[in-house]
Amino acid sequence: MQFKAMRKTTTLALLLVLAMPLPAGAAVRVVAPPGNSEADQYYQTLPGATGPRAPDAEKETRDAVRDGVLSEATETSLRQRGPEGLALATVVAKTAPSGVLGAMDRGGSPPASSAAAVRAPDDQGLGGLFPLALALTAVAALAFAVARWRGLVMR
């Protein structure tokens, strides 16, 4: 029972952390109109860790398939959903942690990628607040869990 209560609290804390908005640097950087991936004027650049830039969303999703982050069937299925699907595929490609999913070498470990992401100079991400908020949430969740656990033991 005590362990069950602790597990609930921990799950809640984890959900809180996961529910926090992603830093801008971790989001898709560019979205082209469906079917016009080669048009160089109509893509939407989203703020990123290194400022606005225009990488190739199509290429990123293709690389993700090649590197095993996305299965070909999943990628095709997402692509068939139009721009939203393509965007989702790109998000998956861009946010896949290199160490966990294995093959995709994104030039750094997940912690390094996160650190790069929070250095975003733009005003769309949380910037330096992100690690602070993360730490505060973790501390609060831990304190809450400990308090609950102590209360349950004393009773």
Next chain:
Amino acid sequence: MKRAALALTLVALALAVQAPGAAAAPRGLELGLADATFNGSDGALRDEWMARARGARADLVLLTVAWSSIAPKAPPAGFEATDSADPAYDWETLDGAVRAAVAQGLEPVLSVNFAPRWAEGPNRPSPAVAPAGTWLPQPAELGRFAQALAARYSGGFADPANPGAGPLPSVRYFQVWAEQNLSVHLNPLWEGDKLVAPLHYRAMLNAAYLAIHAANPGARVIVGGLAPYGDAAVGGSRIPPVWFWRSLLCLRGSEPRPVDCPEPAHFDIAAHNPINVWAPSRGAVNPLDVSTPDVGRLTSIVRRAVATGRALPAGPKPFWATEIWWDSNPPDPEGVPLRRHARFLSESLFELWRQGVGAVIWWFLRDQSPGSAGFGATQQSGLFFREGRAKPAHRAFGFPFVARRGRGKVLLWGKAPSSGRLVVERRTRHGWAPLTRVLAGSRRVFLVRIDAPEGAFRVRARQGRLASLPARVAAGKGGP
């Protein structure tokens, strides 16, 4: 006392019996088409597709006027740029397109772009940096060309191809440049960290405005529609449209305040190209960009400029969307499926209309040949496949219809094929059953809110034998 009570009762009765469709007629929405065949040299093909544009119930056709193609490569001795009868000009293709459009009852919009080399500014870099026709188009030269153009299509210029048969048709709408916030259309955009393109464009716009109105007083000058997305960084090759408009209209800051403006911009109609990478209701992520549902970001700037004398002549400025499209699949494997393509078309028209847009031009009428460039670099957004078969979007363009639930009601919006009564039908197990009747006024746009059941269902609008594509009304609540 009795008389007053009777009068009040009569007024109340009159208000009570007003049908939803009998309310004040909604604003109109003109629909236009652009297509590569309109400007082609193949007259028979052009005429065929102009007829199809009319068949699709277009009101307008956008004709690109490549200044560099009409003007001589180098001005010969004695060249008079303001005289459209000067033999050094080559108007044949444009004359044919204007004649063909007017013959079909379509209203041409002439969009001027690309300067001849001799009308570009000094210190031109290589074409790799500034494509041909984009380097500092000289305002004075543009004014001379615009004067010749407007005079030619003022309704008083004898048609050289049909001497004695009357003048060339009169044209009312002239658009000055296109997507001048992109380096593929205008250069330079920046000088160091200073944004210079809007100032140069203002000089171009004003020169063209004065010349066009001098030659054709009834003409309406449209600002070139900007591309929807920019790079919010100094020195980028794409200026965000909000930055461009503020600078063009001498306004600064997110709560625009007027600054000194010795030569305010002159235009009759504001325009934008709200091309969308997502669904029509989904806006641009960056607040400086302007996609389909974000047009308010620009209309508020224009209104502020009018109120502070930064947009002349004084008075309200209509707002047009001069380029919008989605590629379809088929034929483009990366486009949106055909039904969604059609739905996006209808929904984008509604999104733009409800923001006050008065005209929308869809690119294209016919799919382009992918050729060696491939689907990713060509337009597969046509109402027709390349071989001539109509897509569902053709029906959506000719009879756009949108249904949305909100505030306990269902909103029904559309543009009927013609003015008059139409019926909105609901899909039942036994087929289509009448749901409500609507009156489309002379502008053909209709808008009603009706009570409707809570569950999801499908509706369509029908006028005589013509029916719109069905629209789905979602279950539950949610504001349109």
